[in-house]
Amino acid sequence: MKDMKGMTNNTIEYGDRIFARLTMSGRTLVEFMINCVADNSELMAELFRITKGVRGLAKLYIRNQSRGWAEERAVLLYPDSPQPKPVIARSEPPHSPKMHFPWETH
Helix, strand or coil: CECCCCCECCCCCCCCCEEEEEEECCEEEEEEEECCCCCHHHHHHHHHHHCCCCCEEEEEEEEECCCCEEEEEEEEECCCCCCCCCCCCCCCCCCCCCCCCHHHCC
16 A cells, blocks of 8 residues: 555554564575564564674564555665664753752752
8 A cells, every 4th residue: 555655555563463574685584473563663673683793784574464565675685784772762861961940059
């Protein structure tokens, strides 16, 4: 299913039955089923954890059996890359100085 911008709307929710297969040069590196991920980023984190140390361009096939969709995409694996950190939107700078009250300065 495609949304108005032409992007695919393949969602994953916690409890969905997901099948994933990662192949590289025609050889299957990883193949597993999982139902305890809440979104695509958790699925990718699990995949990167399993393939730690593998480097190169691979093909990832994902099938969400619960929602009835499948997709295939290219994935570039880096052996020593750190886990991606979530981006948190903040309304103020992360290290804003504390305002001191007059009785705190003496």
